[in-house]
Amino acid sequence: MIGSFLELSVPTRDVAAALEFYESLGFVQAAVGEAWPHPYAVVTDGRVNIGLHGADLDGPLLTFVAPGLAMQLAKLETLGIEPERVRLDEMSLNEATFPDPSGQRVRLLEARTFSPPALAPGHESALGYFEECVLGCATPAAAARFWEALGFVAFIAEDDAAGPALATHRDLNLAFHDADLGMPVLRFTSVDAAARIDRLRERGGFSFTRRVPRSLQSDGAALLQAPDGVLLLLAQAEG
Secondary structure, X not given: OXXXXXXXXXXXXXXXXXXXXXXXXXXXXXXXXXXXXXXXXXXXXXXXXXXXXXXXXXXXXXXXXXXXXXXXXXXXXXXXXXXXXXXXXXOOOOEEEEEOOOOOEEEEEOXXXXXXXXXXXXXXXXXXXXXXXXXXXXXXXXXXXXXXXXXXXXXXXXXXXXXXXXXXXXXXXXXXXXXXXXOOEEEEEEOXXXXXXXXXHHHOOOEEOOOOOHHHOOOOOEEEEOOOOOEEEEEEOOO
């Protein structure tokens, strides 16, 4: 129902500097169209797309493409979801936004705003393999069920309703943790996470937080902060 995941749209004061940051980590720039009047760039590792917007967005937005947006909004109304903002006209890109139970704002667009670049098979950034977007939420199970109604598949531990919950889709995995994260966390894993973290520290120019939130802690994990405030978690792959 919600369409296909397009990008994590991030308000960015200096698009050029943010673009340089992500490219230094092995992300690749995508070709963008003229959908927006403000400066705009997109970087991707082939699994997650990050839209860098030189505009005053209301925090990072999980942005999806929903063709036939007016009809999609009617379906959302049947679920009791009332958009906070709707723009449907012939002069601009149609869009609508609404919050999920975690407070994360979601944006639906009528059409794509960039073309994915051609990446080599198995392309991976210096961060590792993108697993999921982690959102802090006081009610993880309720958040997962909310996204299940939008077409995701929810995984909730029956014996621990307050524990982490997952909502998965063909384009994006969302993990909900009972934690005050303040910002979406993009979690990457690799079998050599510790070595990757050491290399980034040795290169310099990267800002790591002093500690990893308890719900996201694992052996050797580290949290890297992007210039736009997005948090990038490097963690050891399981198994």
